[in-house]
Amino acid sequence: MxxxxxxxxxxxxxxxxxxxxxxxxxxxxxxxxxxxxxxxxxxxxxxxxxxxxxxxxxxxxxxxxxxxxxxxxxxxxxxxxxxxxxxxxxxxxxxxxxxxxxxxxxxxIGLDFFLLDLFVLALVFVPVERLYPRIREQKIFRRGWRTDLAYFFTSHVLVQALLLVTAAPAAFFFRWAIDSEFQRAVAAQPGWVQFLAMVVAADFAGYWIHRLFHMIPWLWRFHAIHHSSTEMDWLAGSRLHIFDIVVTRAWAFVPLYALGFAPGPLTAYLVFISFHAVFVHANVRFRFGRWKWVLGTPQYHHWHHSAEVQDRNFAIHLPVIDWVFGTLHLPGEEFPGRYGIDGEEVPENFLGQLRYPLGKS
Ligand SMILES: [Zn+2]
Ligand SMILES: [Zn+2]
Incomplete structure (x- = not known):
């Protein structure tokens, strides 16, 4: 037994x-x-x-x-x-x-980054997901957790390589703008103004690349990996094909690079987005009242992962972007009944998922 x-x-x-x-x-x-x-x-x-x-x-x-x-x-x-x-x-x-x-x-390689981030996030989210679960029966070691941990590990230890490829396209197009009068004016703004500007600029760019990943079939095969989780928690958001990470980040980084924000607000922004990305996937049932229209909540992003309602909530921070472009779905306090993708057989393991988009469709 x-x-x-x-x-x-x-x-x-x-x-x-x-x-x-x-x-x-x-x-x-x-x-x-x-x-x-x-x-x-x-x-x-x-x-x-x-x-x-x-x-x-x-x-x-x-x-x-x-x-x-x-x-x-x-x-x-x-x-x-x-x-x-x-x-x-x-x-x-x-x-x-x-x-x-x-x-x-x-x-x-960022082994320290992996260990510290895992330690801090687990320390915060494991108890919070136990105390305020959206789905109480869901286990800490739910289906696919090893796969997601493998993603968490790779995206952290490869931090240097990812930074390099993230900055490459932006630098290619906008190196000439470095320290221009315009960039100096941007960097001279108060920190919170720069922070908000980054959220708006990057989320607007991110919205469109994310929508393309859903619309174009060969791009979807990469992004389908992220949607293959059938149980949502703080670790589930890590499940992203490396190609998806590189393209999405590089694209969203272009406006940030071109506008030339100061290092301090940029660091604050990067810390915020990495924490927020974990939070919106978490298995938590917090209610935010009117604030849910202002900033992306777990409810908002969980609907993006719904198995029944598709192609909604493409932004990550600002639901208003989805509202403007007619893709918002945020009904009351409701959460989706099921997560994942119907009718698509994505492999369970990390290497299988890495190869999946390259296979025959
Ligand atoms: Zn998506
Ligand atoms: Zn997600």
């Missing part, structure tokens, strides 16, 4: 232990090879003492929960993974590893 997953079964402690243990091991790897495994922008602002304390805390917690799971549960796999990861991380130097002299490597 399969062991249960309820409180007291050692499953929760096992999951916590395995997750934190592997993350702690990854963090120790980042301490060993910061030039290769960490993102320069993040590296510059890390409070290293705090980060070391956090890694230490994560490893100790993983170990304690691992032991608990090993005691409580007959199936020892989760506990063993957690405890083994902690032992390996400790033998490798643990949180106290001396970071080597800074070498400025040209290429890096």
């Amino acid at each position: 399969r062991e249960g997953t309820g409180f007291g079964s050692g499953w929760i402690s096992g999951v916590v232990s395995a997750t934190l243990g592997l993350m702690g091991l990854g963090a120790v790897a980042c301490l060993h090879y910061p030039e290769l495994l960490t993102t320069p922008n993040l590296r510059e602002v890390y409070p290293l003492g705090f980060i070391r304390g956090l890694i230490h805390f994560v490893l100790i917690t993983a170990f304690a929960f691992g032991v608990l799971s090993l005691v409580l549960r007959k199936d020892k796999r989760l506990g063993a993974v957690g405890v083994t990861a902690v032992i390996l991380a400790s033998l490798w130097g643990g949180a106290g590893v001396a970071t080597p002299e800074r070498v400025l490597a040209a290429e890096y």
